[in-house]
Amino acid sequence: MDSRFLWGMVETLILEVVSRGPSYGYEIVQRVFSQSGGYFDLKEGSLYPALHRLEQQKLLTSFWKEVDGRRRKYYELSAAGKKALSARRVEWKAFSRGVEGILDAPLVVPAL
Template identity: 65%
Template sequence: MDTKLITGTVEMLMLEVVSRQPTYGYEILQKVLADSNGRFDLKEGSLYPALHRLERQKLLEASWGEHQGRRRKYYRLTPAGRKNLAARRTEWQEFSAGVNGVLGLQPRVAFGA
């Protein structure tokens, strides 16, 4: 499978989780796992490099906070991150509709209609 597709999808899922409320890395892992019914079991080795990449791209901002007596780095979406997530959602919907059409998983609509 194309690693760019996988990377882009993982980043989109992470942005989605963070868009709901500021959160920290482990909580992102757990939320993606739960919301995907166990289909996306992200590992810390891919999560943190992706978080740092999204932060460098100014899509996320980070700040330190406490949770249950432990210091955690919380991430929140920036305005650019919200715009980027909206674009990724649209791309995903178009991509998945195309794939589902070819696989016969959705009704066919006349092209250009």
């Protein structure tokens, strides 16, 4: 398993949210918080560096839009981002099955 896997989970969560439609920073934070049942509470210090990395990697594109007199930067998934998200979903499912296999394994007590 790639050691950056868990560290990159924030990026995967962002890609997943943005895959459902263009979103801006605060909206991404709120969706991640809401859809995770409050488990993931992204802060600006982790959100915006991740958004910038994803944009530099060409996994996200961005555009500015004015809504209710406020100018917001929206992010959307690029074609490369769709491929990357698909690969990350497969990797997560394999990781999850591996962890579940260990956690759900029957307790074996060694004979003395």
